[in-house]
Amino acid sequence: MTYIAKPPLRHPTLERNKVGYTRRDYEGKISTLCAGCGHDSISAAIIQACWELDIEPHRVAKLSGIGCSSKTPDYFLGASHGFNTVHGRMPSVLTGANLAHRDLLYLGVSGDGDSASIGLGQFAHAMRRGVRMAYIVENNGVYGLTKGQFSATADQGSKSKKGVVNSDSPVDLVGLALQLGATYVARSFSGNKAQLVPLVKGALQHGGAAFIDVISPCVAFNNHPGSTKSYDYVREHNEAVSRIDFITGREEITVDYGPGEVVDVRQHDGTLLRLRSLNTGYDPTDRNQAMAYMQQHQARGEVLTGLLFVDPLATDLHTALNTSDRPLNALGEADLCPGAAALQKLNASLR
Amino acid sequence: MKPIESINDFVVKFSNVNGSGSASANELFAKAILRMGVPVSPRNIFPSNIQGLPTWYEVRVSEAGWLGRRGGIDMMVAMNPQTWDADVAELEPGGYLFYDSTRPLPPSKFRSDVHVIGMPLTEICNAVYSDPRQRQLFKNIVYVGALSVLLEIEPEVIEKLFSEQYRGKEKLLASNVQALHLGRDFAREHLKAPIGIRVRRADKVGDGIFVDGNSAAALGCVYGGATVAAWYPITPSSSVAEAFQKYCGKFRVDPATGQNRYAIVQAEDEIASIGMVVGAGWNGARAFTATSGPGVSLMTEFIGLAYFAEIPVTIINVQRGGPSTGMPTRTQQADVLACAYASHGDTKHVLLFPEDPHECFEHAAAALDLADRLQTPVFVMTDLDIGMNQRLCRPFVWEEGRRFDRGKVMTAEELEAGKDFGRYKDVDGDGIPWRTLPGTHPTRGSYFTRGTTRDPYARYSERGPDYIYNVERLLCKFRTAADLVPQPVLRLATEPTRLGVLYFGSTSPAMDEALEVLTDEGVHVDAMRLRAFPFPDSVAQFIAAHDRVFVVEQNRDAQMRSLLVNELEIDPARLVKVLHFDGTPITARFITTAILKHVQAPALAAPRRDPELQP
Numbered sequence: 001m002t003y004i005a006k007p008p009l010r011h012p013t014l015e016r017n018k019v020g021y022t023r024r025d026y027e028g029k030i031s032t033l034c035a036g037c038g039h040d041s042i043s044a045a046i047i048q049a050c051w052e053l054d055i056e057p058h059r060v061a062k063l064s065g066i067g068c069s070s071k072t073p074d075y076f077l078g079a080s081h082g083f084n085t086v087h088g089r090m091p092s093v094l095t096g097a098n099l100a101h102r103d104l105l106y107l108g109v110s111g112d113g114d115s116a117s118i119g120l121g122q123f124a125h126a127m128r129r130g131v132r133m134a135y136i137v138e139n140n141g142v143y144g145l146t147k148g149q150f151s152a153t154a155d156q157g158s159k160s161k162k163g164v165v166n167s168d169s170p171v172d173l174v175g176l177a178l179q180l181g182a183t184y185v186a187r188s189f190s191g192n193k194a195q196l197v198p199l200v201k202g203a204l205q206h207g208g209a210a211f212i213d214v215i216s217p218c219v220a221f222n223n224h225p226g227s228t229k230s231y232d233y234v235r236e237h238n239e240a241v242s243r244i245d246f247i248t249g250r251e252e253i254t255v256d257y258g259p260g261e262v263v264d265v266r267q268h269d270g271t272l273l274r275l276r277s278l279n280t281g282y283d284p285t286d287r288n289q290a291m292a293y294m295q296q297h298q299a300r301g302e303v304l305t306g307l308l309f310v311d312p313l314a315t316d317l318h319t320a321l322n323t324s325d326r327p328l329n330a331l332g333e334a335d336l337c338p339g340a341a342a343l344q345k346l347n348a349s350l351r
Numbered sequence: 352m353k354p355i356e357s358i359n360d361f362v363v364k365f366s367n368v369n370g371s372g373s374a375s376a377n378e379l380f381a382k383a384i385l386r387m388g389v390p391v392s393p394r395n396i397f398p399s400n401i402q403g404l405p406t407w408y409e410v411r412v413s414e415a416g417w418l419g420r421r422g423g424i425d426m427m428v429a430m431n432p433q434t435w436d437a438d439v440a441e442l443e444p445g446g447y448l449f450y451d452s453t454r455p456l457p458p459s460k461f462r463s464d465v466h467v468i469g470m471p472l473t474e475i476c477n478a479v480y481s482d483p484r485q486r487q488l489f490k491n492i493v494y495v496g497a498l499s500v501l502l503e504i505e506p507e508v509i510e511k512l513f514s515e516q517y518r519g520k521e522k523l524l525a526s527n528v529q530a531l532h533l534g535r536d537f538a539r540e541h542l543k544a545p546i547g548i549r550v551r552r553a554d555k556v557g558d559g560i561f562v563d564g565n566s567a568a569a570l571g572c573v574y575g576g577a578t579v580a581a582w583y584p585i586t587p588s589s590s591v592a593e594a595f596q597k598y599c600g601k602f603r604v605d606p607a608t609g610q611n612r613y614a615i616v617q618a619e620d621e622i623a624s625i626g627m628v629v630g631a632g633w634n635g636a637r638a639f640t641a642t643s644g645p646g647v648s649l650m651t652e653f654i655g656l657a658y659f660a661e662i663p664v665t666i667i668n669v670q671r672g673g674p675s676t677g678m679p680t681r682t683q684q685a686d687v688l689a690c691a692y693a694s695h696g697d698t699k700h701v702l703l704f705p706e707d708p709h710e711c712f713e714h715a716a717a718a719l720d721l722a723d724r725l726q727t728p729v730f731v732m733t734d735l736d737i738g739m740n741q742r743l744c745r746p747f748v749w750e751e752g753r754r755f756d757r758g759k760v761m762t763a764e765e766l767e768a769g770k771d772f773g774r775y776k777d778v779d780g781d782g783i784p785w786r787t788l789p790g791t792h793p794t795r796g797s798y799f800t801r802g803t804t805r806d807p808y809a810r811y812s813e814r815g816p817d818y819i820y821n822v823e824r825l826l827c828k829f830r831t832a833a834d835l836v837p838q839p840v841l842r843l844a845t846e847p848t849r850l851g852v853l854y855f856g857s858t859s860p861a862m863d864e865a866l867e868v869l870t871d872e873g874v875h876v877d878a879m880r881l882r883a884f885p886f887p888d889s890v891a892q893f894i895a896a897h898d899r900v901f902v903v904e905q906n907r908d909a910q911m912r913s914l915l916v917n918e919l920e921i922d923p924a925r926l927v928k929v930l931h932f933d934g935t936p937i938t939a940r941f942i943t944t945a946i947l948k949h950v951q952a953p954a955l956a957a958p959r960r961d962p963e964l965q966p
Contacts, residue, residue, distance in 0.1 A: 058797060061634070061789045074799055074811075081789035083633060084801035085626070086652055092581075092623040096630025096638060097789070099579050099614040104634075104790050122626070125619040317616075324610045328578035329635035329788065333755060335612055336576040338602040340751040343574070347746040350560035 004030045018054040026050050026057055028078040032071070038190030038216030038231075039069055039138045043076045045193055046107070046136075049200035050077065053248065055105060061097055062107045065090040065119060068145055069111030069138035069216075077107075088119025091126035091135070095317070098131055101327040102318050105204055106133035113143050116152035116171040123173065127180040127209050132316035134203035135211045137173055138190070140218035141229035148221035159226030172298070174308065177211040178291050183314030184210035185290065186307045189234050190217070198273075199307060201246040205271045208314030215303060228301075239297055241282050241306035242275040267312045275307060284310050352464040355445040356547035359389050359414035361425040363498075363548075366438045367491075368431050370402030376491030377408040378741070379512055380498060384412055385561055385743065386508045388553040392418040392860070394740050394936060399586070399679040405434045414555050418707075418743060419861025422940030425548055428494060435460065447546055449498070451490075468542060470497055475537060489530040496534020500544045503551070506535060560708075560746045564737035565641075567708035568667050569594035570747065571715025572639055573602055576755045577665070579638035580615045581627035583646065586679045587735040588669035591641035592617070621646035625653040625664070632663040633800060635760065635788040637719045639665035644673040644686045647693060654728050655694025656802045658825070661775070661784065663722035663729075663758070666690075667715060670734040672934045681934025682735035684856055685906035690730045691884055691914055697822060699829050701729045701836060702884040706859035707737060709744040710882075717837065723758040725783060725832055734905070736857040736936040759785040766795040774798040775821060776807035782828030829885055836883035839890055842866070844875035850950070851897035852929075853890075855881040855911060857936060858903055864939035865946070872943075874950050876901070884914065891919045894926070901946055903929040905937050 006027060014022040026047040031040050050060065057079040064070035066087035073082045085093045094108045108126075115123045115137050126135065141154040148161050152171040159165055177185045184206040188196045196214065203210035215234050217223045223230045228237075242263075248271050263284060265273040275284055283289055290309040297304040324331070355361070363380075367373035374395070381393040392411045398404035411421055426447040429438045435456075439448060444464040450456075452469030461467055472493055476486045499506055510528055517524035538544055569591050572580070582592040596615055603612040618624040624640045631638035642650065647668055657664045670686045672678030677685075690702055701721060703714040711733055718729040759779075761772055766787070772795065775784050784807075787796035798809035804821055806812040844866075854862045859880060869876055879893045894900050894915070902912040909928040916923050929945045931937040 056793055058793045059790055063630075079794055079797050081787075081797050082799040083630075084799065084803070085629070086656055086802065089622060089626045089653065092618065092626025093630035093633070095616070095623075096579060096581065096627030096632070096636075097634040098630070099616070099627065100631040100634035100636030100638070101788075101790065121619055122623055125623065129616075318614075321614050321616075322609070322611050323614050324605060324612050325608070328612070328614060328631075331576075331578060331612055333576065333753075336578065336603065337574050337749070337753075337755075340749045342602065343747050343749045346570070347558075347560050350562045350746075351556075351558075 006030055017051055019056050021051065021057065023047060023051045025079065026077055028073070028075040031075040033068060034220045036219040037068070038140065038214075038218070039072050040075070041190040041193060042136065042138055042196065042214055042216055043072050045196040045200050047076050048193070048197045049204060052197070053201055053204060055204070060105045060107055062109065063090050063094045063097065064109040065111070065114035067111040067114045067143070069109055070114055072138070073107075073109050088114050088117065089122055090114070091119065091122040091131070094133055095126060095129065095131045098133065098317070099323070100329040102323065103327055106131070107204070108133050108135040110135065110137050112137060112139040112141060112151040112153040116173055120152070120171065124176060124180050127177050127182040127211065130181065130183065130208045130314070130316045130320065132208055132318070133210065134200065134206070135209065136200070136203070137211075137213050138216040139173070139213050139229070140216050140222050141227070142218050142222040144218045144221055155228040158228045161221050161224055173211070174213045174294060175291065178287055178309055181209070182211045183208035183311040185309040186212045187215070187303070187305045188212060189215045189238060189303070189305055191231055191235065192238070192305070195240065195244070195305060198244040198246040202244065202273050202307065202310070205246070205267060205269055206310070206314065207268050208311070208316045234303055237302050239302040239304050240278055241293070241304060241308060242277050242284065244307050245274040247272040247274060265310055265312045273307065273310060273312070284308065285312065352445050354447065354466045354547040355425050355443060357425070358549050358551050359412060359553060361412050361548040362421055362423065363410045363412070363426040363428065364424045364438075364441070365408040365428045366431045366434055367406050367408070368433075369398055369400055369404045369406040371491070372488040373406070373430065373491045374408070376495050377410070379509060380495050381410045382512055382561070383499070383504050383508045384410070384550050385556060386512065387505060387550055388556050389414055389550055390416045390418065390555055390559070390743050392742060394420065394736065396935060397680050405431050412550065414553055416555060417860065417864040417939065419864050420936050420938040421864070422938035428498070430494070439465070447548065449494070449501075466546070468501065468546070470494070470537060470542065475533060479533060489526070492527055492530035493534035496531040497538040497542065499531070500535050500538035501542065501546050503545045503549045505552070506531065556743065558746055559743045561741050561743050562708045563590070563739055563741045564705070564708040564711040564733050565590040565669060565739060566594040567711040567747070568641070568715040568731060568733060568738070570598055571712040572719065573598045574712070574749055575637065575716030575719035577637045577639050577719055578613050579627065579631035579636045580613070580640065581618050581624040581638070582640050583618050583621045583624050583642070585621070585643045585646050587671055587739045588641040588643050588646070588667065590739065591667055591669065621649040622653065625650040625666070628664050629653055629657050629662055632657070632722070637663070637665075637723065637755070639667060639719065641667040641669065643669050643671050644689065645676065647686060647690060651694045654700070655696065655698055657728045658694065658698050658700065659802055660800050661726040661786070663726055665715070665718045665722050665729050665731070667731045667733065669738040670732065678934045680735070682857070682936055683905050683932055683934065684732070684734055684858070685910065685932070686732065687906070687910035687914060690732060699826075699885070701725065701727060701832050703729065703731050703837060704855040704882055705731065705733055705737065706856060706880065707742050707744045709747065711737060712747050714837065720756040721832070721835060724756050724835060725828060726758060726786060727828070732856060734857050759783060761785045761787050761791070761796060763792045766792045772796050773807045774809035775805060775824070777824050777827065781831040782824045782826070783831060833885040833887045836885065836887070838887055839882055839893070840880040841889070841893070842878040842880070844877050845870060846875045848875040848877055849898040850874070850876045851893060851900040852876050852878045852903060852946070853881055853893070853900055853911070853915070854878070854903040858905060861937050861939045861942055862903060865942035868939060868943045869946060872947060874947065876946065881911070886915070886918060890915070894919065894921055898925070899927055900925060901927045901929050901949070903937070903942055905931050907932045
């Protein structure tokens with residue numbers, strides 16, 4: 001969190017997207033995170049994704065909980081309304097916000113402390129409700145703001161900076177999201193922008209609950225030998241299921257991937273997720289396969305990344321509740337209040 | 352002992368076993384009397400249990416229109432052997448004991464000063480019905496039939512109620528009518544009827560409606576424009592959300608598209624419920640949750656966030672006995688302080704205190720307006736007594752063309768016109784800043800909402816002066832609220848007096864009666880019914896105008912009195928506690944006795960100095 005605004009200087013030749021914005025228009029305040037923090041790379045990926053998708057910044061509502069990751073919405077999309085809620089309880093606030101105004105895009109940013117410990121329940125229920133949002137966990141396996149305690153995603157046997165060995169089993173948020181019914185589930189690495197940007201784009205355009213777990217090493221407290229969430233460890237153990245391109249419906253192009261299996265997944269808004277499978281036979285629309293495949297790799301100490309599962313025709317909580325197409329916050333007296341005559345009838349029925 | 356004799360003024364209590372199907376029969380009894388034009392006020396006194404434990408239904412019949420509990424029982428319909436002794440002991444001398452005489456009881460089980468009416472209910476039902484469930488269920492209707500003869504309740508009225516209840520279910524209608532007449536026939540042939548307490552058709556109900564407070568509060572939320580409800584089941588508030596669902600289904604489905612103009616989520620817990628309400632309020636929808644004390648405890652962190660981040664939130668707190676799980680199915684007014692100062696740090700919240708279902712409706716709708724106007728949490732402090740009991744009250748009223756007060760929401764046009772927007776800036780001097788909703792304008796008016804402090808332009812700041820500006824402005828806003836909330840209701844005694852009484856919420860009907868009884872006793876008391884916190888100036892003026900002010904409330908620790916002392920800096924000695932907190936609704940008799948005791952004890956009022964303390 002910072003009060004230092006970026007200088008408003010703009011290079012006059014900066015490229016503009018279809019809605020007339022430059023990348024700078026998607027930035028926020030100057031980050032106060034540690035130099036080299038993976039979270040800043042994720043912010044950069046969000047900026048890139050929104051710019052490329054031609055999203056008007058003010059049409060995004062960005063919500064977070066508490067923690068290093070939850071500070072980051074201040075550092076991107078400065079023209080969007082942001083909400084830094086309470087520790088671990090961002091999902092419920094986002095759910096309410098989404099119910100109030102279904103036409104905005106909802107971006108939930110959380111951390112491993114925020115979502116896997118205090119907020120595990122809210123994370124789980126947001127996934128099972130199918131709240132339409134992109135829910136990004138910036139996962140570093142450690143509590144940075146309180147200086148280095150293990151979080152619930154820290155791997156069993158990994159070491160803290162002070163040399164303490166973690167004896168608890170980790171919470172795997174991807175596994176939970178798959179099990180709980182999330183309809184877009186991915187894992188990525190903050191050091192792999194080429195993979196992360198299309199994943200964020202896909203999540204933002206997805207029709208239901210989209211979840212991305214991003215391993216994001218903490219340079220201050222969890223980037224040392226013995227950590228399984230360090231840059232070196234993740235780079236060495238990364239196993240990607242696919243390479244992904246995100247193609248909006250209106251500008252579909254054919255990309256020659258060369259040899260290798262290509263899977264096109266068209267979402268109901270017309271966008272296309274083009275996946276080049278790096279593992280022959282991996283079907284990103286098979287939830288059971290995703291679960292099994294992820295667990296096999298986890299057992300081998302590998303971090304499986306990429307788009308693990310997608311239900312391209314997913315619907316959301318509004319569909320389930322049969323909510324009005326007009327946002328609820330735009331309805332007025334005539335839509336909502338039954339009026340005096342109806343009340344008189346009701347009075348008569350209560351005698 | 353001379354039997355009690357009274358027409359249209361008595362109390363009947365039904366003692367039953369939870370789960371035996373007595374509730375609808377007992378309600379039928381109450382409603383039949385109401386349909387004869389005689390005011391009734393029934394109260395469920397029930398256990399935190401689905402089946403097996405004792406449950407009671409107390410019906411006060413009062414042609415004079417007293418709707419509070421009176422105290423004392425004139426007739427006991429004793430259907431629960433487990434509670435026999437206590438039930439019999441509760442009867443007023445000269446009262447009536449109606450019981451199932453199928454199995455004989457020893458004389459020691461009866462009182463000589465009550466009039467005993469035995470009827471072999473089990474035997475009758477066993478003879479007529481073979482199905483065990485029918486035997487049990489129709490036993491209740493059979494005793495209602497017998498009571499209709501004993502108390503002269505018109506059977507046609509009961510039959511009409513049956514026909515309304517079982518419209519389209521002819522078989523059920525016929526079997527209930529049959530059971531009713533089974534009871535009536537036996538009573539006519541074998542019992543001495545009528546007895547001393549009786550019902551006589553009157554015209555004292557007028558246009559009053561008979562409804563429970565939870566349904567009324569839900570309807571208030573519909574009329575007040577709530578579109579998002581998030582809740583978690585908890586007694587005694589669950590029926591608020593369930594009634595909201597029912598009314599929305601009736602009134603809020605778009606006839607053209609079949610789509611719902613509302614969203615209701617049964618959340619995973621109270622924390623998520625309030626979180627959703629906070630999110631919806633932040634995004635410009637009118638949103639509410641309904642809960643009880645334990646739920647409020649879980650919600651307090653979010654309540655603090657909503658207070659500090661200035662987000663409209665409406666919370667309907669149907670209070671019950673606490674703390675902790677306390678008495679989940681018993682009534683109290685024991686969350687006053689917990690809600691007034693909910694959360695940590697310096698917080699103060701707006702509380703509304705409805706007296707009956709009519710005001711539950713009014714206050715729920717008003718709360719949604721106030722929350723938007725003040726951009727803050729607003730509590731509607733009902734309780735189990737109003738919430739879960741049907742009460743005769745004034746009909747609901749809605750002024751045609753009434754507009755929702757959406758508060759200070761800056762539009763895209765205003766931003767475009769260059770209006771200065773500082774989210775936490777007090778531009779109008781009332782402590783209430785302007786807000787914008789997400790998505791309003793491409794380049795202007797966005798801001799970051801957070802629980803950490805900030806400057807008037809919503810920029811993160813840890814500067815002391817910025818923090819002080821924030822919290823003092825919040826206090827200013829709270830003072831503004833005092834003029835916006837429902838104002839107290841003053842009721843002056845017929846003669847000048849130095850005694851005053853303050854009361855609030857569900858105490859109201861018992862207090863109305865107590866004041867009249869006190870007047871008859873020659874004790875004149877000015878009364879003020881508090882309807883909201885913060886307290887308007889008139890409350891301090893009322894206290895200043897009297898030497899002694901009784902504060903009547905239904906909790907152990909005199910929470911309202913503490914709030915008055917704390918907020919108005921009143922000398923505590925001037926505020927006399929009158930406290931009722933056994934979980935049952937307060938009675939007129941309790942209030943009258945407590946005030947008379949104080950008034951008639953001159954030693955308490957006389958100045959006294961302990962000689963031991965002389966210098």
